[in-house]
Amino acid sequence: MPELVVENIKKSFHGTAVLEDVNFTVADGEFFTLLGPSGCGKSTTLSCVAGLETPDSGTIRVGDQVFFDGTRRSTVPPEGRNLGLVFQSYALWPHMTVADNLALPLKLRKVTKGEQRRLIDDVLTKVDMAHLRDRYPHQLSGGQQQRVALARGIVYSPGVLLLDEPLSNLDAKMRDQARVWLKDLQREVGITTVYVTHDQVEAMSLSDRIAVFMHGHLQQVGTPTEIYETPATPEVAGFIGRCNLLEGRVGATEGGAVQVELGETGQRLRVAGACSAGSSATVGLRSERITLTDRADAPHDGAVNVLRARIEQCSYTGARFEYELSIGDVRVHAESPVRHTDGEINLIIRPDDCLLFPAQV
Numbered sequence: 001m002p003e004l005v006v007e008n009i010k011k012s013f014h015g016t017a018v019l020e021d022v023n024f025t026v027a028d029g030e031f032f033t034l035l036g037p038s039g040c041g042k043s044t045t046l047s048c049v050a051g052l053e054t055p056d057s058g059t060i061r062v063g064d065q066v067f068f069d070g071t072r073r074s075t076v077p078p079e080g081r082n083l084g085l086v087f088q089s090y091a092l093w094p095h096m097t098v099a100d101n102l103a104l105p106l107k108l109r110k111v112t113k114g115e116q117r118r119l120i121d122d123v124l125t126k127v128d129m130a131h132l133r134d135r136y137p138h139q140l141s142g143g144q145q146q147r148v149a150l151a152r153g154i155v156y157s158p159g160v161l162l163l164d165e166p167l168s169n170l171d172a173k174m175r176d177q178a179r180v181w182l183k184d185l186q187r188e189v190g191i192t193t194v195y196v197t198h199d200q201v202e203a204m205s206l207s208d209r210i211a212v213f214m215h216g217h218l219q220q221v222g223t224p225t226e227i228y229e230t231p232a233t234p235e236v237a238g239f240i241g242r243c244n245l246l247e248g249r250v251g252a253t254e255g256g257a258v259q260v261e262l263g264e265t266g267q268r269l270r271v272a273g274a275c276s277a278g279s280s281a282t283v284g285l286r287s288e289r290i291t292l293t294d295r296a297d298a299p300h301d302g303a304v305n306v307l308r309a310r311i312e313q314c315s316y317t318g319a320r321f322e323y324e325l326s327i328g329d330v331r332v333h334a335e336s337p338v339r340h341t342d343g344e345i346n347l348i349i350r351p352d353d354c355l356l357f358p359a360q361v
């Protein structure tokens with residue numbers, strides 16, 4: 001299947017820009033996710049690809065077929081794009097059985113009766129719903145309706161599948177299960193997929209690559225590992241996973257690392273990376289990369305940082321304990337499998353586990 005290319009897309013509503021020069025390419029068979037907080041422009045981007053919104057400028061194409069060309073003002077209507085669309089609301093016809101709901105897009109494409117039956121049987125088997133083909137939507141659970149909606153999105157073999165928060169109506173447990181089978185299904189069908197979600201765990205577990213949006217701008221495109229381990233900006237670091245963003249001033253520089261003075265705490269953090277002395281920087285520190293220890297003889301050999309902190313709060317979440325800590329006036333969130341008593345504690349932090357973001361000038 002051809003790749004999807006989105007180039008320099010801009011979009012405004014009533015004079016307010018909601019997309020600014022959005023660029024990405026989705027490769028053949030790739031599971032590509034648009035991730036970001038509410039209102040950042042993910043659904044608008046997907047709607048532009050689907051043809052439900054018209055960008056102000058830019059181009060969108062799948063292989064050689066140009067869906068939108070802002071220079072020529074040419075647009076292919078949604079029905080001419082051969083895309084599969086699945087939204088949060090399953091939008092199944094309530095008066096039609098599962099099989100009839102699936103037949104509808106095939107009838108529109110003038111597929112013969114015999115072929116319709118073959119395609120419907122095939123897709124229902126893929127989504128494990130063949131035994132429920134004669135049920136009506138109200139006789140199905142939310143998870144089953146969502147499978148039918150997905151089956152309808154792929155039954156006519158679209159070039160690209162577009163999914164906008166398709167799992168968000170399911171409860172947490174069903175969502176976990178749906179994630180697994182959705183990934184299996186996408187792999188089996190091998191369809192190029194663009195997925196919209198604000199749920200970072202969903203994005204991380206499903207995607208080959210993720211595009212992180214903030215305020216209509218693409219901040220970073222990368223694999224889940226790249227996005228998590230080497231976030232491009234403090235905003236990306238803060239959005240993916242639980243990351244402390246600590247403001248500081250860069251002091252001495254020494255062989256591949258810098259000393260960052262944390263606010264007014266008088267404590268310093270040795271951080272891997274380069275940054276000019278005297279400048280401001282943000283240090284990203286993931287909660288799970290902080291080791292908490294009651295031991296007073298924590299190693300002070302310079303290879304790791306040892307910071308003294310006060311435990312302000314400790315909460316039990318089942319799998320681990322979550323801590324609100326303070327280092328002077330700086331608040332830090334950390335987690336540990338071990339319960340530590342109230343009072344003061346040592347935090348052990350490896351310089352390599354710190355993310356250094358020089359201040360933008």
Ligand SMILES: Nc1ncnc2c1ncn2[C@@H]1O[C@H](COP(=O)(O)OP(=O)(O)OP(=O)(O)O)[C@@H](O)[C@H]1O
Pocket residue numbers: 013014018036037038039040041042043044045198
């Ligand atoms: N038809 C419209 N008219 C006016 N403003 C709109 C329209 N559609 C979207 N917007 C605005 O554009 C911005 C981006 O909306 P969009 O739905 O793309 O965000 P999103 O990232 O998908 O958010 P969510 O996760 O909440 O769905 C928002 O500020 C929204 O209010």
